[in-house]
Amino acid sequence: MFGLALRSLRHRAGGFLATFVSMVFGAAMVMAFASLLDTAMGDGVPSTSRTSLVTMATVVGGWGLIMVVFSVTSTLTLVVRQRGDEMALLKQVGATPMQIGRMIVVETAVVALAAGLAAILPAALAGRGLLSLLVSSKRVDGGIHFAFGPYALGIGLGVTFTAAITAAVIAVRGTVRTRAAESLRNAATGDARMSRKRKAAAVFFLVLGASLAVTTATAMRGKGSDAMQTAGQTSIWVSIGLALAGPVLIGRVTAALARPLERMGGVPAYLTVQYVRRRAGRLAGTLMPIILFTGIATGTLYMQSIENAATAASGAVATADEKTIETLNFTVIGMLVVFSAIMLINTLVAAMTYRQSESARQRLVGVTPGQVLRTVIVEGVILTLLGVVSGAVAGLFTIVPYSIARTGHALPDIGAGTYLAVVAAAAVLTLGTGVGAALRTIRVPAVEAVTR
Known part of the structure; x- marks a missing residue:
C-alpha cells in the first residue's frame, strides 16, 4: 500500500493541495510562536522579557495549535469524503479496510512531512516578525537575539505530523468500515447524519462554553481584566461546538428556507436546495471556518473594546500587564483572520474542484x-x-x-460597526472564493470536465 499511496499522491496532487496548504500555514504558525520559547531561553534575556515571550508563545501559540488541529482535521475529512467512490471501488476489487486505511495514512504522512519542511523558512521569518512586534510595542526589551531552534522545530514538526496522522485515522475510520455497496451509495447521495461521537463532541464544547460564560458573569465579576481568562475562551469553545453541529444546522435551515427559495430563485435555487440537502455533511466543512472566524473575532474584539471603555471610564491608566493582554488579543485576531481565511479558501476550492464533474453533467443535460x-x-x-x-x-x-x-450591564454601549465589519469580511471571503472557483470550473468544456 506504500507504493500505491505514493502513486496516488503523484496522480492526485491537486486533490491534496488544500491539505498541504493548511498544513504549511498551520506548521508555520505553530513554529513561529514556538520560536519565542527558543528566544526566551537565550542568554541575557531579562526576566520580564522572558515572561512576555513565554506568555505569548504558550497562550497565543496554544490557541493556534487548537486551530491547526481543527483545520487539518476538517480539510482532511473533506478530502477523504470526496474519495468515497474511489475507496468503494477499491473494496469491490478486493482491498481490505485495513489496506485502504494504511494508504490514506501514508499519503497524509508524506504530505505532512513535506508541509513541515516547507514551513520552516516562513516560520522563521514570521517568528522574527513577532519578536519585532513585541519590541516595538515595548512588551520586550530591545537587543534580544532571535533564536529558531529545538522548540520551534520540535513542536512545529511534531504537532503537524501528529495532528495529520490523527486526522487521517479519524477521517478514514467511518469510511473504510462501510461495505462497498453502501460506500457507493453514500458517495452518490451524500450523508447529512452526524455520528454519535460528533454529537457528543458538539454538546461537550457547547456545555463547556456555557459553563465558562456563567463563571465569567458570576465568579469573575468585579475582578477587572482577570475575567478575560474565562471570557476569552468562551466564544472559541462555543464556535467549535456550533461548527461541529454544522450538518444539523445546515439541514434545519435549508428545510425552513426550501419553499421560499424555490419560489423566488427558480432553477438555481431549486438545484441549490437539492444539493445542500444531500451534501449537508460535506458543506459543514465549509461552514466551520465561517463560524470560527465570525465567532472568535467578534467575541475577542468586543471584549477588548469593553475593557478599553471600562478602563477609560474609571480614569485609570492601563498597566503593562493590561497592555500585554491587549497585544495578545489583537495578535489572536490577526492570527485568526489569516488562518481562517486560508482554511475557508482551501475548503471552498477543494469542494468546487470535486464538484467539477458534477457541474459538467448538469451542463450536459441543459443547465x-x-x-x-x-x-x-x-x-x-x-x-x-x-x-x-x-x-x-x-x-x-x-x-x-x-x-x-x-x-454590570448585559450589553455594552458599543455600536454594531465591528460586527458588521467581521460579517463583510466573511461574506467577501466566502462569496468571492466560491464564485472565483466556480468561474474556473465552468470555463472547462463539459465533456472534458466529465472525463477528469
Missing part, C-alpha cells in the same frame, strides 16, 4: 453556465448567513458575560 454560477452564489449566501448568525451567537457567549463582569 446553463449562468445557472450553475447562480447556484453557487445562492449556496454561498446560505452558508454565509448561517455562519455569521451562528458566529454572532458564539460571540455573545463572550460579550454578555464579560460586559456583566466589567460594567
Whole structure:
C-alpha cells in the first residue's frame, strides 16, 4: 500500500493541495510562536522579557495549535469524503479496510512531512516578525537575539505530523468500515447524519462554553481584566461546538428556507436546495471556518473594546500587564483572520474542484453556465448567513458575560460597526472564493470536465 499511496499522491496532487496548504500555514504558525520559547531561553534575556515571550508563545501559540488541529482535521475529512467512490471501488476489487486505511495514512504522512519542511523558512521569518512586534510595542526589551531552534522545530514538526496522522485515522475510520455497496451509495447521495461521537463532541464544547460564560458573569465579576481568562475562551469553545453541529444546522435551515427559495430563485435555487440537502455533511466543512472566524473575532474584539471603555471610564491608566493582554488579543485576531481565511479558501476550492464533474453533467443535460454560477452564489449566501448568525451567537457567549463582569450591564454601549465589519469580511471571503472557483470550473468544456 506504500507504493500505491505514493502513486496516488503523484496522480492526485491537486486533490491534496488544500491539505498541504493548511498544513504549511498551520506548521508555520505553530513554529513561529514556538520560536519565542527558543528566544526566551537565550542568554541575557531579562526576566520580564522572558515572561512576555513565554506568555505569548504558550497562550497565543496554544490557541493556534487548537486551530491547526481543527483545520487539518476538517480539510482532511473533506478530502477523504470526496474519495468515497474511489475507496468503494477499491473494496469491490478486493482491498481490505485495513489496506485502504494504511494508504490514506501514508499519503497524509508524506504530505505532512513535506508541509513541515516547507514551513520552516516562513516560520522563521514570521517568528522574527513577532519578536519585532513585541519590541516595538515595548512588551520586550530591545537587543534580544532571535533564536529558531529545538522548540520551534520540535513542536512545529511534531504537532503537524501528529495532528495529520490523527486526522487521517479519524477521517478514514467511518469510511473504510462501510461495505462497498453502501460506500457507493453514500458517495452518490451524500450523508447529512452526524455520528454519535460528533454529537457528543458538539454538546461537550457547547456545555463547556456555557459553563465558562456563567463563571465569567458570576465568579469573575468585579475582578477587572482577570475575567478575560474565562471570557476569552468562551466564544472559541462555543464556535467549535456550533461548527461541529454544522450538518444539523445546515439541514434545519435549508428545510425552513426550501419553499421560499424555490419560489423566488427558480432553477438555481431549486438545484441549490437539492444539493445542500444531500451534501449537508460535506458543506459543514465549509461552514466551520465561517463560524470560527465570525465567532472568535467578534467575541475577542468586543471584549477588548469593553475593557478599553471600562478602563477609560474609571480614569485609570492601563498597566503593562493590561497592555500585554491587549497585544495578545489583537495578535489572536490577526492570527485568526489569516488562518481562517486560508482554511475557508482551501475548503471552498477543494469542494468546487470535486464538484467539477458534477457541474459538467448538469451542463450536459441543459443547465446553463449562468445557472450553475447562480447556484453557487445562492449556496454561498446560505452558508454565509448561517455562519455569521451562528458566529454572532458564539460571540455573545463572550460579550454578555464579560460586559456583566466589567460594567454590570448585559450589553455594552458599543455600536454594531465591528460586527458588521467581521460579517463583510466573511461574506467577501466566502462569496468571492466560491464564485472565483466556480468561474474556473465552468470555463472547462463539459465533456472534458466529465472525463477528469
